[in-house]
Every structure is written in C-alpha cells, then in structure tokens.
Amino acid sequence: MTDPRDRLIVGLDVPDIRTATQVVGELGNTVGYFKIGYQLVFTGGLELARDLVKDGKRVFLDLKLLDIDNTVAKGVESVLAVGASMLTLHAYPKAMRSAVAAARGTDLCLLGVTVLTSMDENDLREAGYGETPAALVARRAEQARAAGMGGLVCAATEATAVRRIVGPDMAVVTPGIRFAGSDQGDQKRVMAPRQALEAGASHLVVGRPIVASGDRREAAEQILADMRRST
Template structure:
C-alpha cells in the first residue's frame, strides 16, 4: 500500500467549533492528510464555504450531513451538494431517501454513503428508539438495501466491516468512524476498533477525529495512524 494510497484512505474529522481551528488543523496536516470530514458542528460555522475552499485546493471532502427528508427535498439537496465538488456525502439508509439521492447524483462523481447504525448506539439504544433489530442485523439489512439502490458506499462500525464487505462486495466504499488507536479514550463511541483492525476487516476509509484533532502534535498523531494502517 503506497503512502499516497494510504493518505486517501484516512479521513480526518474537522469536528471543531470554528473555522480558525479547522484551518489550523488543515495547515498542520498539510502533506500528511488530504481528506477531511465536515459535519454539523463546523457546517453551521462557515464549514460549507470552507469545504469549497478545500476542494479548490485539491483536497477531498466528506460532507457528513446524514440527510433524511421527503424524496424531493433530499434530491434537491443532493443536486446542489454535487455541484460543490465534494467527494462523499452521507444520508441515512432509508430506501426511499437513498433512491431519490442516487437519481439526483446520477452522472456526477459524488459518492453517496448510507449511514447504517451510528457508532454511538448499541442494542439498548436501538431498543429505546423502537427498532426490532440488534445493531449487527440492522447494519446488514441496511447494507443490502444500499447496494440494491445503487449507493456508492456504507458507513458502519469497523466491527461490522467484514460482514458488510461480504454483503456489498469489493467495489463499494466501506467507511468506518469510531476509530480509536490503541490506548486512547473511546469518548461517546461504543463500537470502536483500532486503525489496523479496521483495515484488516475490509474498511476502505477510516474516519478519525478526536485522536488527531485533539492531539498535542496533530501531525505526529496522523502519521502514527497511517503507520498502523500500513502495517495492517
């Protein structure tokens, strides 16, 4: 696995409160990381314009919006997001929403990712929310539906990546958040694995936020994760 290939598989989550910090993270990681995730926190603090800036600089952007709405609203949102030039976009893996998004993104390079079960949720959380399935079963069911609707990839826990890979085959992206290098705190994540285990399980992309962004030396933290990925 080449260094360039590795860099394109590590996505650093810019889960920070403002653009000043996000810009500092990107500057510090220049030459090491080229792929960044922008979610709700930064999106509502100027992050969408920052996403356009990153794209213009040749960086890849994973826009983590987890869209879910009526078909027309999802479709119109996806159409505009595709025009931004971002690489990946998430939506919740509801079949109607996925079908609308796939049709809206047709002919563009935008990779649509189906969010299966949030990595902050375990079986008791799903029961409380009214689901009849345990996390593993629900993840696989949604992976099958995402494949059938023509989505570009799946977001799931790395603990489920191997099983998901068997469902979706070798071509779809399997993007795994909740990655925690050995010896780091889990925070609010409940279904976590190490970078090496995620790669071995079949993850195509790893999303890492706090272990890099909150590190004293962000550059060294990212390089350590890349080294662990290479060793796997």
C-alpha cells in the same frame, strides 16, 4: 487505492473555521481528505469545503440527509455544486433511491449511514428498533447495494459482514477508530486502524484522536503507520 493517505479522512469536528483552518495547516500534506459535519457546517463549513476542494483536498460532507424524496434530491444537487467527494444520508431505502437518481452521472460517492457508532443494542431498543446493531447494519447494507449507493458508513466491527454483502467495489467507511487503551469518548463500537482495514474498511474517519492531540501531525502519522501494517 494503496496509499493510506487516500484512505484516512480527518474529521474537522471543531467549533469554527479558524480552528479548522489551523488543523488543516498543521497536517499539511500528511492528510488530503477531510470530513465536515454539522458542527462546522453551521459556522461556515460549506465555504471551507469549497476552499479545500480548490486547494486540491477531498471533502466528505457528513450531513446525514433524511427527508421527503424531493428534498433529498434537491439537497444532493446543491452538494454537487460544492465539489465534495462523499456525502452521507441515512440509509432509508426511499431516501437512498432519490439521492442516487439525483447524483447519477457524477463522481459524488453517496454513503448510507447504517447504525451510529455511538449506539448499542439498548439504544436501538429505546429508539423502537427490534434488531441488534449487526442485524440492522446488514439489512441497510443490502438496501444500499440494491439502491445503487456508492458505499456505507458502519462501525469497523461490522465491516467484514458489510463487505461480504456489498462486494469489493463499494466504499465501506468506518468511524470510531481508536488505538487499544485510548479514550473511546462517546464511541461504543471501536477498532484500531490496521484492524479496521483488515476487516474490510476502505476508508477510516478519525476525528478527536488527531484533532484533540497536542501534536496533530504526529498523531496522524501514527495512524497512517498502523494502516500501512495492514495485510
């Protein structure tokens, strides 16, 4: 997977289908991978996902599933009908095992969400965890590998450690991609595109730096150019 366009996932974190369609249209063939999360799913995002797949685009459904085993499995089965390439769930061992069983024999890449990039050690402590983000991410990575997951979502700052745990074949998907000096928004653990790839990321998720740009295609091209500089 050497073409950066296969590794850059644009987050369609917008309020409605009209805006999402506009973003996709403006980017054209520059980008062929799109993430659809809660904000868009609740306003027709699943229908858009099906349309994107029909148009030859790849879709990453960022739904972060977590429920009892049967509900997770049935959710995965429903997602398979959409044709998405990637699906997230929280990296709890039982949920991951249920999802893997439901997706067995398909091309759906299941991604375990480790620690959200908007969270730091204080946030984890408030949530009742006694570990640092790095320690919890490492534990979740080991559990995801054991469950047979397709990959993980983690901050780029943890990508090297995760890659060391999961080996060369699992996907390591990193949000929180920002150029130095740019607005980090609510992200707390960030890294530039080239650095993230060199740290071990297989895919980069970029939302606001592209979607909120005055020239979305140019913003995507700048990120792709930086990705091409990775060694």
